[in-house]
Amino acid sequence: MLINKLDNVEVNIGNGHKYALRDILKGENIIKYGQPIGHAISDIKKGEHVHTHNIKTNLSGKLEYTYEPVKCNDEKIETDLTFMGYVRPNGEVGIRNDIWIVNTVGCVNKIAQRLGELTGAKYFPHPFGCSQLGDDQLVTQKVLCGMVNHPNAGGVLVLGLGCENNNIDEFKKILGTWDDNRVRFLNTQDVEDEISEGVKLINELKAYADTFKRKPVPVSKLRVGLKCGGSDGFSGITANPLVGRFCDRLASMSGSCVMTEVPEMFGAEHLLMNRCVNEEVFDKTVALINNFKDYYISHNQVVYENPSPGNKKGGITTLEEKSLGCIQKGGLSPVVDVLDYGDRVSKSGLSLLNGPGNDIVAITNLMAAGVHVILFTTGRGTPVGTAIPTVKISTNSDLASRKSNWIDFDASPTLDGNELTDELLEYVIGVANGEKTKNEEYKYEEISIFKDGVTL
Secondary structure (H helix, E strand, O other): OOOOOOOOEEEEEOOOOEEEEEOOOOOEEEEEEEEEEEEEEOOOOOOEOOOOOOOOOOOOOOOOOOOOOOOOOOOOOOOOOEEEEEOOOOOEEOOOOOOEEOOOHHHHHHHHHHHHHOOEHHHHOOOOOOOOHHHHHHHHHHHHHHHHHOOOOOEEEEEEOOOOOHHHHHHHHHHHOOOOOOEEEEHHHHHHHHHHHHHHHHOOOOOOOHOOOOOEHHHHHHHHEEEEEEEOOOOOOOOHHHHHHHHHHHHHHHOOOOOOHHHHHHOHHHHOOOOOOOHHHHHHHHHHHHHHHHHHOOOOOOOOOOOOOHHHHOOOOOOOHHHHHHHHOOOOOOEEEEOOOOOOOOEEEEEEEEEOOHHHHHHHHHHHHOOEEEEEEOOOOOOOOOOOOEEEEEOOOOHHHHHHOOEEEOOHHHHHOOHHHHHHHHHHHHOOOOOOHHHOOOOOOOOOOOOOOOOO
Protein backbone atom coordinates (compact mmCIF):
# COMPACT_ATOMS: atom_id res chain seq x y z
CA MET A 1 0.00 0.00 0.00
CA LEU A 2 1.35 3.42 -1.02
CA ILE A 3 0.35 6.12 1.51
CA ASN A 4 1.68 9.23 -0.25
CA LYS A 5 2.80 9.64 -3.84
CA LEU A 6 6.11 11.07 -2.59
CA ASP A 7 6.94 7.93 -0.58
CA ASN A 8 9.78 5.59 -1.50
CA VAL A 9 8.39 2.77 0.67
CA GLU A 10 5.08 0.96 0.71
CA VAL A 11 3.31 -0.79 3.58
CA ASN A 12 2.53 -4.48 3.47
CA ILE A 13 -1.17 -4.91 4.25
CA GLY A 14 -0.47 -8.27 5.90
CA ASN A 15 2.05 -7.19 8.55
CA GLY A 16 2.24 -3.38 8.56
CA HIS A 17 5.95 -3.34 7.72
CA LYS A 18 7.68 -1.24 5.06
CA TYR A 19 9.28 -2.39 1.82
CA ALA A 20 11.34 -0.37 -0.65
CA LEU A 21 9.53 0.81 -3.78
CA ARG A 22 12.87 1.33 -5.55
CA ASP A 23 16.57 1.05 -4.88
CA ILE A 24 17.53 3.39 -2.02
CA LEU A 25 21.16 4.42 -1.54
CA LYS A 26 22.98 4.59 1.78
CA GLY A 27 22.41 8.01 3.34
CA GLU A 28 19.22 8.67 1.36
CA ASN A 29 16.08 9.65 3.26
CA ILE A 30 13.30 7.11 3.71
CA ILE A 31 10.00 8.81 2.85
CA LYS A 32 6.63 7.80 4.35
CA TYR A 33 3.52 9.97 4.74
CA GLY A 34 5.32 12.26 2.27
CA GLN A 35 7.89 13.13 4.97
CA PRO A 36 11.37 11.82 5.89
CA ILE A 37 11.23 9.19 8.65
CA GLY A 38 15.00 8.65 8.82
CA HIS A 39 17.84 7.70 6.48
CA ALA A 40 19.22 4.48 5.07
CA ILE A 41 22.35 3.19 6.83
CA SER A 42 23.07 0.79 3.98
CA ASP A 43 22.02 0.38 0.37
CA ILE A 44 18.47 -1.02 0.14
CA LYS A 45 17.27 -2.93 -2.89
CA LYS A 46 13.78 -2.57 -4.38
CA GLY A 47 11.36 -4.85 -2.51
CA GLU A 48 13.68 -5.24 0.49
CA HIS A 49 12.33 -5.02 4.04
CA VAL A 50 12.94 -1.52 5.43
CA HIS A 51 13.24 -1.51 9.22
CA THR A 52 15.58 -1.10 12.18
CA HIS A 53 18.41 -3.03 10.50
CA ASN A 54 18.79 -0.50 7.71
CA ILE A 55 17.24 2.81 8.91
CA LYS A 56 18.36 5.37 11.49
CA THR A 57 16.53 8.44 12.76
CA ASN A 58 17.46 11.90 11.46
CA LEU A 59 16.62 13.49 14.82
CA SER A 60 19.14 14.86 17.31
CA GLY A 61 19.15 17.62 19.93
CA LYS A 62 16.90 20.65 20.14
CA LEU A 63 15.77 22.57 17.07
CA GLU A 64 15.02 26.13 16.07
CA TYR A 65 11.52 26.75 14.75
CA THR A 66 10.00 29.43 12.52
CA TYR A 67 6.29 30.15 12.33
CA GLU A 68 5.21 29.40 8.78
CA PRO A 69 1.41 29.26 9.06
CA VAL A 70 -0.57 27.14 6.65
CA LYS A 71 -4.21 27.55 5.74
CA CYS A 72 -6.35 25.12 7.71
CA ASN A 73 -9.98 24.27 7.21
CA ASP A 74 -11.65 26.11 10.07
CA GLU A 75 -15.10 26.33 8.51
CA LYS A 76 -17.95 25.90 11.00
CA ILE A 77 -21.17 24.12 10.16
CA GLU A 78 -24.58 24.51 11.72
CA THR A 79 -26.01 21.34 13.19
CA ASP A 80 -28.89 20.32 15.41
CA LEU A 81 -26.97 17.25 16.61
CA THR A 82 -27.26 16.73 20.37
CA PHE A 83 -26.35 14.24 23.07
CA MET A 84 -28.10 13.50 26.35
CA GLY A 85 -25.97 15.02 29.09
CA TYR A 86 -26.15 16.09 32.71
CA VAL A 87 -26.13 19.89 32.94
CA ARG A 88 -24.37 21.04 36.12
CA PRO A 89 -25.20 24.21 38.07
CA ASN A 90 -21.98 25.87 36.82
CA GLY A 91 -23.03 25.30 33.20
CA GLU A 92 -20.66 22.39 32.52
CA VAL A 93 -22.03 19.17 31.10
CA GLY A 94 -21.27 15.59 32.12
CA ILE A 95 -21.92 12.38 30.23
CA ARG A 96 -21.85 10.27 33.40
CA ASN A 97 -23.32 10.90 36.86
CA ASP A 98 -20.98 8.77 38.98
CA ILE A 99 -19.79 9.23 42.53
CA TRP A 100 -15.99 9.45 42.66
CA ILE A 101 -13.66 8.97 45.62
CA VAL A 102 -10.56 11.12 45.08
CA ASN A 103 -7.66 10.44 47.43
CA THR A 104 -5.32 13.22 48.50
CA VAL A 105 -2.74 10.56 49.35
CA GLY A 106 -1.96 6.92 48.57
CA CYS A 107 -2.09 5.92 52.24
CA VAL A 108 -5.90 5.76 52.10
CA ASN A 109 -6.12 3.65 48.93
CA LYS A 110 -7.53 0.62 50.70
CA ILE A 111 -10.05 2.70 52.64
CA ALA A 112 -11.22 4.17 49.33
CA GLN A 113 -11.48 0.65 47.91
CA ARG A 114 -13.55 -0.55 50.84
CA LEU A 115 -15.87 2.45 50.59
CA GLY A 116 -16.23 1.89 46.86
CA GLU A 117 -17.10 -1.76 47.34
CA LEU A 118 -19.68 -0.91 50.00
CA THR A 119 -21.36 1.93 48.10
CA GLY A 120 -20.69 1.48 44.39
CA ALA A 121 -18.68 4.71 44.25
CA LYS A 122 -15.70 4.68 41.90
CA TYR A 123 -12.27 4.80 43.50
CA PHE A 124 -8.87 5.39 41.90
CA PRO A 125 -5.82 4.26 43.92
CA HIS A 126 -2.52 6.07 43.40
CA PRO A 127 0.77 6.29 45.37
CA PHE A 128 1.12 10.08 45.42
CA GLY A 129 0.28 13.01 47.72
CA CYS A 130 2.84 12.53 50.49
CA SER A 131 6.61 13.07 50.56
CA GLN A 132 6.39 15.33 47.50
CA LEU A 133 7.71 18.86 47.21
CA GLY A 134 7.34 21.95 45.04
CA ASP A 135 6.21 21.62 41.45
CA ASP A 136 6.13 17.83 41.74
CA GLN A 137 3.46 18.04 44.43
CA LEU A 138 1.69 20.84 42.55
CA VAL A 139 1.22 18.63 39.48
CA THR A 140 -0.36 15.97 41.71
CA GLN A 141 -2.66 18.57 43.24
CA LYS A 142 -3.67 20.02 39.88
CA VAL A 143 -4.47 16.61 38.40
CA LEU A 144 -6.53 15.64 41.46
CA CYS A 145 -8.31 19.01 41.28
CA GLY A 146 -9.16 18.23 37.67
CA MET A 147 -10.78 15.02 38.90
CA VAL A 148 -12.75 16.77 41.64
CA ASN A 149 -14.04 19.33 39.15
CA HIS A 150 -14.82 16.85 36.37
CA PRO A 151 -18.46 17.12 35.23
CA ASN A 152 -18.76 13.34 34.73
CA ALA A 153 -18.82 13.04 38.52
CA GLY A 154 -22.21 13.87 40.03
CA GLY A 155 -20.62 13.85 43.48
CA VAL A 156 -17.08 13.61 44.88
CA LEU A 157 -15.70 12.48 48.22
CA VAL A 158 -12.21 13.90 48.79
CA LEU A 159 -10.54 11.37 51.07
CA GLY A 160 -7.44 12.26 53.06
CA LEU A 161 -5.35 10.86 55.87
CA GLY A 162 -4.50 14.07 57.74
CA CYS A 163 -0.71 14.20 58.03
CA GLU A 164 0.28 14.13 54.34
CA ASN A 165 1.95 17.01 52.48
CA ASN A 166 -1.14 17.19 50.28
CA ASN A 167 -3.50 17.27 53.24
CA ILE A 168 -7.05 18.44 52.66
CA ASP A 169 -6.42 21.98 53.92
CA GLU A 170 -3.49 22.37 51.52
CA PHE A 171 -5.43 20.72 48.71
CA LYS A 172 -8.32 23.16 49.18
CA LYS A 173 -5.94 26.07 48.46
CA ILE A 174 -5.37 24.68 44.96
CA LEU A 175 -8.96 23.54 44.49
CA GLY A 176 -10.35 27.03 45.06
CA THR A 177 -14.15 27.17 45.17
CA TRP A 178 -16.41 24.13 45.24
CA ASP A 179 -20.06 23.23 45.68
CA ASP A 180 -20.67 21.80 49.18
CA ASN A 181 -23.59 19.77 47.82
CA ARG A 182 -21.35 18.05 45.27
CA VAL A 183 -17.98 17.82 47.08
CA ARG A 184 -17.45 16.45 50.59
CA PHE A 185 -14.20 16.03 52.52
CA LEU A 186 -13.11 13.35 54.98
CA ASN A 187 -9.85 13.26 56.94
CA THR A 188 -9.69 9.68 58.17
CA GLN A 189 -7.49 10.54 61.18
CA ASP A 190 -10.17 12.92 62.45
CA VAL A 191 -13.02 10.45 62.91
CA GLU A 192 -13.49 7.36 65.06
CA ASP A 193 -14.96 5.19 62.28
CA GLU A 194 -13.88 6.37 58.84
CA ILE A 195 -15.87 3.63 57.07
CA SER A 196 -19.26 4.51 58.54
CA GLU A 197 -18.56 8.23 58.08
CA GLY A 198 -17.46 7.67 54.50
CA VAL A 199 -20.55 5.61 53.67
CA LYS A 200 -22.75 8.34 55.18
CA LEU A 201 -21.12 11.06 53.08
CA ILE A 202 -21.27 9.00 49.89
CA ASN A 203 -24.97 8.29 50.41
CA GLU A 204 -25.56 12.03 50.75
CA LEU A 205 -23.63 12.59 47.53
CA LYS A 206 -25.71 9.93 45.80
CA ALA A 207 -28.89 11.69 46.83
CA TYR A 208 -27.56 14.94 45.35
CA ALA A 209 -26.43 13.27 42.12
CA ASP A 210 -29.86 11.69 41.72
CA THR A 211 -31.36 15.17 41.29
CA PHE A 212 -29.72 15.38 37.84
CA LYS A 213 -31.42 13.91 34.78
CA ARG A 214 -30.17 13.64 31.21
CA LYS A 215 -31.35 16.32 28.80
CA PRO A 216 -30.47 17.24 25.19
CA VAL A 217 -27.24 19.21 24.90
CA PRO A 218 -25.66 20.65 21.71
CA VAL A 219 -22.78 18.57 20.37
CA SER A 220 -20.62 21.72 20.62
CA LYS A 221 -20.41 20.97 24.36
CA LEU A 222 -18.63 17.65 23.72
CA ARG A 223 -14.94 17.43 24.67
CA VAL A 224 -12.91 14.46 23.40
CA GLY A 225 -9.38 13.36 24.27
CA LEU A 226 -7.09 11.75 21.67
CA LYS A 227 -4.57 9.03 22.54
CA CYS A 228 -2.72 6.13 20.89
CA GLY A 229 -0.90 3.26 22.54
CA GLY A 230 0.48 -0.10 21.51
CA SER A 231 0.79 1.36 18.02
CA ASP A 232 1.63 -0.67 14.93
CA GLY A 233 2.32 -0.10 11.25
CA PHE A 234 -1.40 0.43 10.61
CA SER A 235 -1.91 3.11 13.29
CA GLY A 236 -1.05 5.95 10.93
CA ILE A 237 -3.06 4.37 8.10
CA THR A 238 -6.40 3.33 9.63
CA ALA A 239 -7.29 4.32 13.20
CA ASN A 240 -5.36 7.58 13.63
CA PRO A 241 -6.57 9.14 10.34
CA LEU A 242 -10.11 8.06 11.23
CA VAL A 243 -9.84 9.81 14.60
CA GLY A 244 -8.38 12.81 12.77
CA ARG A 245 -11.43 12.99 10.52
CA PHE A 246 -13.63 12.71 13.60
CA CYS A 247 -11.67 15.54 15.24
CA ASP A 248 -12.12 17.77 12.19
CA ARG A 249 -15.85 16.98 12.10
CA LEU A 250 -16.30 17.75 15.81
CA ALA A 251 -14.26 20.96 15.50
CA SER A 252 -16.44 22.06 12.58
CA MET A 253 -19.44 21.68 14.92
CA SER A 254 -17.63 23.81 17.57
CA GLY A 255 -16.77 20.84 19.77
CA SER A 256 -13.34 20.34 21.36
CA CYS A 257 -10.56 17.79 20.96
CA VAL A 258 -7.38 17.51 23.04
CA MET A 259 -4.21 15.71 21.91
CA THR A 260 -1.30 14.89 24.25
CA GLU A 261 1.83 12.64 24.15
CA VAL A 262 4.38 15.41 23.59
CA PRO A 263 7.41 13.11 23.00
CA GLU A 264 5.41 11.44 20.25
CA MET A 265 5.15 14.75 18.45
CA PHE A 266 8.97 14.92 18.10
CA GLY A 267 9.83 14.78 14.42
CA ALA A 268 6.40 15.97 13.34
CA GLU A 269 6.02 19.00 15.59
CA HIS A 270 6.66 21.44 12.72
CA LEU A 271 3.42 20.30 11.07
CA LEU A 272 1.46 21.13 14.24
CA MET A 273 3.29 24.43 14.79
CA ASN A 274 2.38 25.68 11.33
CA ARG A 275 -1.29 24.94 12.05
CA CYS A 276 -1.32 27.22 15.12
CA VAL A 277 -3.98 29.92 14.85
CA ASN A 278 -1.55 32.68 15.78
CA GLU A 279 2.03 33.34 16.87
CA GLU A 280 1.12 33.20 20.56
CA VAL A 281 -0.12 29.62 20.24
CA PHE A 282 2.93 28.85 18.07
CA ASP A 283 5.26 30.10 20.83
CA LYS A 284 3.42 27.99 23.40
CA THR A 285 3.78 24.94 21.15
CA VAL A 286 7.51 25.55 20.75
CA ALA A 287 7.83 25.79 24.54
CA LEU A 288 5.76 22.63 24.94
CA ILE A 289 8.17 20.70 22.71
CA ASN A 290 11.44 22.19 23.98
CA ASN A 291 10.50 21.94 27.66
CA PHE A 292 9.87 18.23 27.24
CA LYS A 293 13.20 17.80 25.47
CA ASP A 294 14.85 19.63 28.38
CA TYR A 295 13.16 17.17 30.75
CA TYR A 296 14.88 14.28 28.96
CA ILE A 297 18.22 16.11 28.87
CA SER A 298 18.04 17.03 32.58
CA HIS A 299 17.80 13.32 33.39
CA ASN A 300 20.65 12.44 31.01
CA GLN A 301 18.33 10.47 28.76
CA VAL A 302 18.29 10.25 24.97
CA VAL A 303 15.65 12.66 23.67
CA TYR A 304 14.65 10.33 20.85
CA GLU A 305 14.58 7.00 22.71
CA ASN A 306 11.45 5.78 20.94
CA PRO A 307 9.66 3.77 19.50
CA SER A 308 9.06 0.94 21.96
CA PRO A 309 9.86 -2.76 21.31
CA GLY A 310 6.17 -3.44 20.68
CA ASN A 311 6.00 -0.59 18.17
CA LYS A 312 8.99 -1.99 16.31
CA LYS A 313 7.50 -5.46 16.19
CA GLY A 314 4.38 -3.89 14.68
CA GLY A 315 6.38 -2.22 11.90
CA ILE A 316 7.26 1.24 13.29
CA THR A 317 10.98 1.96 12.92
CA THR A 318 11.83 5.53 13.96
CA LEU A 319 10.35 8.26 16.13
CA GLU A 320 9.64 10.38 13.06
CA GLU A 321 7.54 7.57 11.66
CA LYS A 322 5.72 7.08 14.95
CA SER A 323 5.12 10.82 15.38
CA LEU A 324 3.89 11.37 11.82
CA GLY A 325 1.35 8.61 12.42
CA CYS A 326 0.53 9.84 15.93
CA ILE A 327 -0.36 13.43 15.05
CA GLN A 328 -2.87 12.29 12.46
CA LYS A 329 -5.29 11.88 15.38
CA GLY A 330 -5.48 15.68 15.37
CA GLY A 331 -6.76 15.81 11.81
CA LEU A 332 -6.09 18.96 9.80
CA SER A 333 -7.85 21.55 11.94
CA PRO A 334 -6.08 24.61 13.39
CA VAL A 335 -4.32 24.27 16.75
CA VAL A 336 -6.24 26.71 18.96
CA ASP A 337 -4.62 26.30 22.40
CA VAL A 338 -1.84 24.71 24.44
CA LEU A 339 -2.63 23.34 27.91
CA ASP A 340 -0.35 22.56 30.85
CA TYR A 341 -0.97 20.09 33.68
CA GLY A 342 -4.17 21.10 35.44
CA ASP A 343 -5.41 23.44 32.70
CA ARG A 344 -8.99 22.88 31.52
CA VAL A 345 -9.96 22.70 27.89
CA SER A 346 -11.92 25.85 27.13
CA LYS A 347 -11.74 26.48 23.39
CA SER A 348 -13.52 24.88 20.46
CA GLY A 349 -11.21 23.04 18.10
CA LEU A 350 -7.93 21.19 18.65
CA SER A 351 -5.81 21.85 21.75
CA LEU A 352 -2.43 20.33 22.67
CA LEU A 353 -1.85 19.10 26.23
CA ASN A 354 1.46 18.76 28.08
CA GLY A 355 2.42 15.25 29.18
CA PRO A 356 4.30 12.09 28.26
CA GLY A 357 3.23 9.28 25.97
CA ASN A 358 2.91 6.79 28.86
CA ASP A 359 -0.58 5.39 28.46
CA ILE A 360 -1.96 5.67 31.99
CA VAL A 361 -0.37 9.07 32.67
CA ALA A 362 -1.60 10.43 29.32
CA ILE A 363 -5.22 9.34 29.75
CA THR A 364 -5.16 10.67 33.33
CA ASN A 365 -3.95 14.03 32.05
CA LEU A 366 -6.69 14.12 29.42
CA MET A 367 -9.33 13.29 32.02
CA ALA A 368 -8.01 16.01 34.34
CA ALA A 369 -8.21 18.51 31.46
CA GLY A 370 -11.96 17.95 31.42
CA VAL A 371 -12.58 15.79 28.35
CA HIS A 372 -15.72 13.64 28.56
CA VAL A 373 -14.43 10.64 26.62
CA ILE A 374 -11.09 9.45 25.20
CA LEU A 375 -10.57 7.93 21.75
CA PHE A 376 -7.64 5.54 22.22
CA THR A 377 -6.27 3.92 19.07
CA THR A 378 -4.21 0.74 19.34
CA GLY A 379 -2.66 -1.81 17.02
CA ARG A 380 -1.34 -4.28 19.57
CA GLY A 381 -4.09 -3.87 22.14
CA THR A 382 -4.39 -2.71 25.75
CA PRO A 383 -7.17 -2.96 28.33
CA VAL A 384 -6.22 0.28 30.11
CA GLY A 385 -8.85 2.91 30.84
CA THR A 386 -9.32 5.81 33.20
CA ALA A 387 -12.12 7.43 35.21
CA ILE A 388 -13.99 8.42 32.04
CA PRO A 389 -15.09 6.31 29.02
CA THR A 390 -11.95 5.23 27.16
CA VAL A 391 -12.91 4.04 23.67
CA LYS A 392 -10.44 1.52 22.20
CA ILE A 393 -10.18 1.72 18.42
CA SER A 394 -8.30 -1.12 16.73
CA THR A 395 -6.06 -0.46 13.75
CA ASN A 396 -6.44 -3.98 12.37
CA SER A 397 -9.16 -6.64 12.17
CA ASP A 398 -7.10 -9.36 13.86
CA LEU A 399 -6.88 -7.37 17.09
CA ALA A 400 -10.57 -6.50 16.95
CA SER A 401 -11.54 -10.17 16.67
CA ARG A 402 -9.01 -11.55 19.18
CA LYS A 403 -9.57 -8.90 21.86
CA SER A 404 -13.25 -8.10 21.59
CA ASN A 405 -13.27 -7.63 25.38
CA TRP A 406 -10.90 -4.68 24.93
CA ILE A 407 -11.88 -3.17 21.59
CA ASP A 408 -14.93 -0.91 21.14
CA PHE A 409 -14.55 0.10 17.49
CA ASP A 410 -12.69 -1.45 14.55
CA ALA A 411 -11.02 0.99 12.14
CA SER A 412 -9.61 -1.68 9.81
CA PRO A 413 -12.45 -1.39 7.21
CA THR A 414 -10.95 1.97 6.22
CA LEU A 415 -8.35 -0.08 4.32
CA ASP A 416 -11.16 -1.05 1.95
CA GLY A 417 -12.22 2.55 1.41
CA ASN A 418 -14.84 2.80 4.16
CA GLU A 419 -14.39 6.24 5.69
CA LEU A 420 -16.26 5.39 8.96
CA THR A 421 -16.31 9.01 10.19
CA ASP A 422 -20.10 9.06 10.46
CA GLU A 423 -20.08 5.68 12.20
CA LEU A 424 -17.47 6.77 14.76
CA LEU A 425 -19.36 10.00 15.45
CA GLU A 426 -22.55 8.02 15.96
CA TYR A 427 -20.74 5.63 18.31
CA VAL A 428 -19.26 8.49 20.37
CA ILE A 429 -22.69 10.13 20.67
CA GLY A 430 -23.99 6.77 21.90
CA VAL A 431 -21.27 6.69 24.56
CA ALA A 432 -22.14 10.26 25.54
CA ASN A 433 -25.77 9.14 25.88
CA GLY A 434 -24.77 6.41 28.33
CA GLU A 435 -23.60 3.40 26.30
CA LYS A 436 -20.82 1.74 28.27
CA THR A 437 -17.35 1.25 26.83
CA LYS A 438 -15.35 -1.93 27.48
CA ASN A 439 -13.19 -0.22 30.10
CA GLU A 440 -16.36 0.75 31.99
CA GLU A 441 -17.97 -2.65 31.55
CA TYR A 442 -14.95 -4.47 32.97
CA LYS A 443 -13.97 -1.67 35.42
CA TYR A 444 -10.60 -1.01 33.80
CA GLU A 445 -10.50 2.43 35.42
CA GLU A 446 -7.30 3.80 36.90
CA ILE A 447 -5.07 6.86 37.17
CA SER A 448 -1.37 7.65 37.27
CA ILE A 449 0.15 11.06 37.81
CA PHE A 450 3.29 12.46 36.15
CA LYS A 451 6.14 12.67 38.67
CA ASP A 452 9.33 14.69 38.33
CA GLY A 453 10.85 15.52 41.70
CA VAL A 454 12.29 14.49 45.05
CA THR A 455 10.53 11.94 47.25
CA LEU A 456 11.26 12.62 50.93
